[in-house]
Amino acid sequence: MNFKKFALFGLFLSTLPVFASAARVGDFALLDHTGKHHQLSYYSDHAGVVVVAHGLGHSTGIPANVAGTENVAVLYLNALPDETRQAVSEAVTHDAVPVLLDESQMVAESLGLTRVGDAVVIDPANMTIVYRGNVDGLEVALPAAIAGKAVASGQEGGGRAISFASHQSVSYANDIVPILMDNCVSCHQEGGIGSWAMDSHAMVQGWSAMMREVVLARRMPPGQIDNHVGRAIKDVAGLSNKEMRKLVRWIDAGAPMDAEAQDPLASVTFSKEKFTLGEPDLVYKVAAQEIPATGIVDYRYVPVQLDLDKDVWVRAMEFVPGDRSVLHHVIAYVSSPADKTVRGRQTGAARGESVGGFAPGRQPDQFWDNSGRLIKKGSSLLLQMHYTTAGREAVDETEIGIYLHDKPPAFVMSGGVAGQRRFLVPPHEKEYPLEGVQEIERDAYLYELNPHMHFRGKYMNYTAEYPDGTSETLLSVPKYDFNWQFNYVLEEPLFLPAGTKLIAKGAMDNSAQNPGNPDPSKPVHFGLQTMHEMFFGFTTLRYVGDTPASIVAVDKEGSENPGAE
Numbered sequence: 001m002n003f004k005k006f007a008l009f010g011l012f013l014s015t016l017p018v019f020a021s022a023a024r025v026g027d028f029a030l031l032d033h034t035g036k037h038h039q040l041s042y043y044s045d046h047a048g049v050v051v052v053a054h055g056l057g058h059s060t061g062i063p064a065n066v067a068g069t070e071n072v073a074v075l076y077l078n079a080l081p082d083e084t085r086q087a088v089s090e091a092v093t094h095d096a097v098p099v100l101l102d103e104s105q106m107v108a109e110s111l112g113l114t115r116v117g118d119a120v121v122i123d124p125a126n127m128t129i130v131y132r133g134n135v136d137g138l139e140v141a142l143p144a145a146i147a148g149k150a151v152a153s154g155q156e157g158g159g160r161a162i163s164f165a166s167h168q169s170v171s172y173a174n175d176i177v178p179i180l181m182d183n184c185v186s187c188h189q190e191g192g193i194g195s196w197a198m199d200s201h202a203m204v205q206g207w208s209a210m211m212r213e214v215v216l217a218r219r220m221p222p223g224q225i226d227n228h229v230g231r232a233i234k235d236v237a238g239l240s241n242k243e244m245r246k247l248v249r250w251i252d253a254g255a256p257m258d259a260e261a262q263d264p265l266a267s268v269t270f271s272k273e274k275f276t277l278g279e280p281d282l283v284y285k286v287a288a289q290e291i292p293a294t295g296i297v298d299y300r301y302v303p304v305q306l307d308l309d310k311d312v313w314v315r316a317m318e319f320v321p322g323d324r325s326v327l328h329h330v331i332a333y334v335s336s337p338a339d340k341t342v343r344g345r346q347t348g349a350a351r352g353e354s355v356g357g358f359a360p361g362r363q364p365d366q367f368w369d370n371s372g373r374l375i376k377k378g379s380s381l382l383l384q385m386h387y388t389t390a391g392r393e394a395v396d397e398t399e400i401g402i403y404l405h406d407k408p409p410a411f412v413m414s415g416g417v418a419g420q421r422r423f424l425v426p427p428h429e430k431e432y433p434l435e436g437v438q439e440i441e442r443d444a445y446l447y448e449l450n451p452h453m454h455f456r457g458k459y460m461n462y463t464a465e466y467p468d469g470t471s472e473t474l475l476s477v478p479k480y481d482f483n484w485q486f487n488y489v490l491e492e493p494l495f496l497p498a499g500t501k502l503i504a505k506g507a508m509d510n511s512a513q514n515p516g517n518p519d520p521s522k523p524v525h526f527g528l529q530t531m532h533e534m535f536f537g538f539t540t541l542r543y544v545g546d547t548p549a550s551i552v553a554v555d556k557e558g559s560e561n562p563g564a565e
Contacts, residue, residue, distance in 0.1 A: 023112075023128065023129045024126075024127055024128050024129075025040070025110065025111060025122060025127050025128065025129060026110065026127070026212065026213055026216055027039065027040050027041045027127070027213055027216065027217045028040050028106075028107045028110070028216045028217060029216070029217045029218040029219075029479070030077070030100040030101060030102055030107060030218075031100070031101060031226060031228075031478055032098035032099055032100050032101065033085060033088045033089045033092050033098065033099040033101065034089065034098070035226045035228065035229060035476055035478060036098065036459075036478065037459065037478035037479040038075065038098065038100055039217060039479075040122070040124065040127070041124070041127075041217070042513050043073045043124045044124045044125060044513070045124075045512070045513060046071050046072060046073050046124055047069075047071045047072055047146040048069075048071075048072045048073075048121050048122065048123060048124070048130075048142065048145060048146045049072070049073045049074075049075065049121070049122040049124050050062070050066060050072060050073070050074045050075065050119065050120075050121055050122075050138060050142065051075050051076075051077050051111060051113070051119065051120050051122065052074070052075070052076050052077065052117070052118070052119045052135050052138075053076075053077055053078075053079065053108065053113040053114075053115060053116050053117060053118040053119070053157060053159070053162065054076035054077055054078040054088075054099050054116065055078065055080050055083065055116035055159055055160050056080075056083055056087065056088065056091050058116045058117065058159040058160060060076065060116060060117050060135055060157075060159065061135070062074055062097060062135065062138070063135070063136070063138055063139040065139055065142075065143070066138045066139060066142050067096065067097070069142060069143075069146070072142065072146065074097050075097065075098060075100055076097050076098065076099040076100065077099075077100045077102050077107065077108060077111075077113065078099050078100065078101055078102060079102040079105045079107070079108035079109075079113065079162050079164075080116075080160070080162060080163075081105070081163060081165070085101050085103075085228050086228075088101065103241050104241040104244040104245055105162070105164050105165060105241075105245070106216060106244055106245060106248050107216070108162060108164075109164060110216070111129070112132065113162065114156065114161065114162055115156050115157040115158070115159055115160065115161050115162060116157055116159025116160045116161075116162070117134050117135050117136075117156075117157025117158050117159040118132075118133075118134060118135075118156055118157040119131070119132075119133060119134060119135045119137070119138055119157070120132050121138070121141065121142055121145045121146075121151075123145075130145040130151060131145045131151045131153070131154075132153045132154070133153050133154020133155060133156070134154055134155050134156060134157045134158065135157060136154075137154035137155070141154065165242075165245055167249065170246050170249060170250045170253070171258055172201060172250070172255075172256065172257055172258045173258050173260070173262070173263075173264050174258075175246050175250070176204075176246065176247060176250055177264045177265060179239065179243050179246065179247055180198055180204065180265070181268070183221045183237075183239060183243075184198055184220070184221065185198050185265075185268065189270050190270075191272075193324065193361075198265060199265055199266065199268070200263055200265050200266050201255075201257050201263045201265060201266075203265075204255065204265070205254075205255040205257075208251045208255040209251070211247070211251060212247075212248055212251045212252075215239065215244060215247060215248065216248065218238075218479065219481075221237040221238060221239070222237060222361060222481060222483075222484035222486075223237040223361065223477075223481075223484050223486040223488075224236075224237050224238040224478075224479070225237075225238075225475060225476060225477055225478075225488065226476040226477075226478050229473045229476050230461075230462075230473050230474050230475045230476055231474050231475065231490050231491070231492075231494060232490070232491040232492070233475070233488050233489065233490065233491065234489040234490070234491050235489075237486075274320045274399070275318050275320065275401045276318065276364060277316055277318055277364050277366070277401070277403060278403075280318070280401030280402055280403055281402060281403055281404040282306070282401070282402040282404070283399060283400070283401055283402075284304050284306070284381075284399065284400045284402075285397060285398075285399050285400075286302055286304060286383065286385075286396075286397065286398040286399070286400065287302060288322075288395050288396070288397045289302070289385065289387065289395065289396045289397075289398075290393070290394075290395055291323070291326045291387050291389065291390075291393065291394040291395070291396060292389060292393060293389060293390075293391055293392050293393045294389050294391065295389055296389075296529055296531075297386075297387040297388065297389060299384055299385070299386055299528055300383075300384075300385045300386075300387070301382055301383070301384055301385075302382070302383045302385050303335065303380050303381070303382055303383075304380060304381040304382075304383060304400065305380050306375065306379060306380050306381060308375065308376075308377050308378065308379060309377060310377050311374060311375070311376050311377050312374075312375050312404050312405075313372040313373070313374055313375075313404060313405040313407075313408050313409055313548065314355060314356075314367070314372050314373045314374075314375060314402055314403065314404060314405075315366070315367050315371075315372045315403050315404060315405050315409065316364055316365060316366040316367065316402075316403035317332065317355060317356030317364065317365045317400065317401065317402050317403065318356075318364035318365070318400075318401040318403075319332075319356070319357070319358035319364075319398055319399070319400055319401075320398065320399045320400075320401070321358065321396065321398050322395070322396040322397035322398050322399070323394045323395065323396040323397075324360070325390045325394065326387050326388060326389065326390050326394045326396055327358070327385070327386075327387060327396050327398065328359070328360075328386040328387060328388050328530065329357065329358060329359040329360075329384075329385075329386045330357050330358040330359075330383055330384065330385050330386075330398065331354055331357040331383070331384040332354065332355050332356045332357055332381050332382075332383055332384075332400070333354055333355070333381065333382045333383075333384065334355050334373075334375055334376075334379055334381065334382075335379060335380050335381065335382040336376055336378065336379045354415060355373050355375065355381075358398075359452070359485040360482070360483045360484060360485055361481075361483060361484030361485050361486060362450075362485050362486065362487060363486070363487050365487075367409070367413040368413075368447055368489075368493075369410070369411060369447075369493065369542075370409045370410040370411065371409050371410065371411035371412060371413040371542055372405050372408075372409040372411075372412065372413065373412065373413055374412070374548070374551060381400070385398075386528070388530055408548035408549075409548065410547065411542050411546065411547060412542060412543075412546040412547060412548060412550075412551050413447070413540060413541075413542050414540075414541060414542060414543060414546065415538065415539065415540055415541070416438050416502075416538070416539045416541060417436070417438060417536050417537060417538050417539065418436040418437050418438035418462070418502050418503060418504040418536075418537040418539070419436040419504070419534075419535055419536040419537060420434050420435060420436040420526075420535045421526045421535075422526065423508075423525065423526060423533075423535065424523055424524070424525050425456065425508045425510045425523060425524040425525075425533065426510065426523055427510060427520060427521050427522055427523055428510065428511050428512070428520055428521070429508070429509075429510045429511060430509055430510075430511040430513060431458060431507045431508075431509060432507055432508045432509075432510065433505070433506070433507050434505070434506050434507065434508065434535045435503065435504065435505050435506075436503070436504045436535060436536070436537055437501050437502070437503050437504075438501070438502040438503075438504075438537070438539060439499075439500075439501055439502075440496045440497075440498060440499065440500040440501070440502065440541075441498060441499075442498050442543050442544065442545070443495070443496070443497055443498050443543070443544040443545075444495075444496045444541045444542060444543045444544060445493040445494065445495055445496065445541060445542050445544070446464075446474075446490065446493060446494040446496055446502075446539060446540075446541045447489065447490060447493050447540045447541060447542070448487045448488060448489050448490070448539065448540035449462050449474065449475045449487075449488045449490075449537065449538070449539060449540075450485065450486070450487045450488065450537075450538040450539070450540070451477055451480060451485070451504070451506070451536075451537055451538075452485060452534055452535075452536040452537075452538055453480055453482065453506065453508070453533065453534055453535055453536075454482055454530050454532065454533050454534055455482050455514070455516040455517060455518060455530060456508040456509050456510050456514060456516075456517055456524060456533055457480040457482060457506065457508065457509075457533075457535075458479075458480060458506065458507040458508060458509040458514075459476075459477060459478050459479060459480055459506055459507055460477050460480055460504055460505070460506035460537060461473060461474075461475060461476040461477065461504070461505055461506070462474040462475045462476075462502060462503070462504055462537055463502075463503045463505065464494070464496065464500055464501070464502055464503075465500065465501040465503060466496075466497065466499075466500050467497055467498070467499035467500065474490075474494070474502075475488055480506070482516060482530075487540070493542075496541070502537070502539060504535075504536075504537025506535060506537075508524065508533060508535075510523075510524055518530075518531055519531075
């Protein structure tokens with residue numbers, strides 16, 4: 001061996017950037033330039049995932065053999081702070097390689113991408129980086145990497161350096177606790193719906209690795225939307241880029257406590273009231289429902305006698321489940337004494353107008369802008385209750401809180417749906433598109449949007465097509481989560497002229513890559529049980545002219561309510 005040449009070669013290598021090979025990476029999720037959701041772990045059925053740092057005006061072309069490699073996902077990642085999604089979308093005219101927008105820069109930082117043209121090859125089976133270098137080196141490195149061969153690291157990309165946000169000192173008390181209080185602690189408290197309580201620094205530090213994962217994968221906070229499109233939404237979920245950087249960098253530093261001994265989380269107290277909207281005017285207990293350990297539980301229609309001696313106007317309604325692990329949903333229908341019966345018993349076919357409900361993650365129903373819904377004297381509620389078994393016998397004793405107006409409100413609130421009932425999703429289908437339309441026959445104001453699918457729901461968005469030919473996106477939920485079914489409330493009600501079409505578009509994922517899929521080998525059709533599927537884009541709106549006086553007048557004539565669902 002020529003030791004002189006070997007030494008010189010070693011000196012040359014020492015001048016190259018140091019890239020750790022076979023380094024493990026955490027899961028992450030980002031939206032691309034079109035608003036589509038991408039998650040690294042979703043590509044676990046691929047032989048490899050190529051991620052290339054992207055920049056406008058820079059040559060980051062993927063070698064032909066890389067772009068055409070079967071079963072390899074190729075993703076651009078743009079972490080340049082001055083290149084907006086709009087600019088990237090306008091510049092990228094092809095859909096061959098999606099450009100993921102890393103606005104917080106935390107993904108690029110965690111992958112070690114520091115210049116445009118930097119590239120990594122990730123083995124998604126074990127979440128490790130098997131090649132690190134520049135995009136040109138992929139031509140040789142990728143075939144070897146996916147063949148399981150050792151691959152030498154290459155030089156860094158030759159493009160523009162990524163200017164990362166500066167590392168600033170982060171205080172647990174002053175920086176981290178406010179983030180947790182604003183986004184996490186309302187659920188993660190003793191007795192809350194979170195799986196553990198954020199009641200001390202020790203608890204947060206112990207769960208910090210999991211927190212990092214769910215934040216970067218955008219599973220938490222739940223209910224996140226694409227905030228680049230659509231109408232402004234009240235109390236929208238999600239961390240800001242600055243908040244995400246603080247939290248992740250604090251966790252990466254070991255989630256340290258401040259020098260002072262005081263722990264702000266340890267002194268936080270919460271209301272023990274079961275109803276989040278305060279004390280209801282009326283409270284009813286639903287008859288105890290016994291749920292078996294296994295099997296399919298048919299929908300149950302459970303009457304609740306209200307014993308009303310006068311007409312009332314409801315301004316809000318809240319359900320408190322007795323056992324969240326088995327209660328899938330509740331829909332409350334107003335049932336009057338005049339409703340039809342079958343063999344002397346009220347059934348789902350005899351239900352009236354829906355006035356409220358419960359689903360996992362759903363907020364209490366509130367009727368905004370001094371509006372409400374009428375429940376007439378002598379009426380009762382008919383609850384459609386859907387239960388799923390949890391491997392153990394259970395008893396659910398749900399409670400209902402009803403909040404009333406002191407006097408008739410100014411407006412009457414109604415509901416509607418843009419949905420599709422006739423579909424058949426093939427086995428192993430990763431993205432089966434669906435669409436539903438709600439036609440607005442009279443002038444109305446839109447208040448809320450509530451996407452509803454089951455375990456195979458992938459995404460849903462709402463678009464308004466106006467009579468003048470214009471259209472706009474109202475809401476995009478890029479990653480639907482069956483366990484968190486939010487009412488998305490518009491900050492300002494949207495006027496919908498008569499003739500407007502509300503269109504809900506979405507997709508089902510019936511593949512094995514969907515971790516919630518009960519059985520990817522079977523086709524899926526519409527049905528009531530969670531083994532089946534639904535595609536409903538629910539809406540809450542009020543029709544212009546629908547006032548308590550108009551509703552009462554129409555009722556006296558014996559006609560249907562003009563605003564009924």
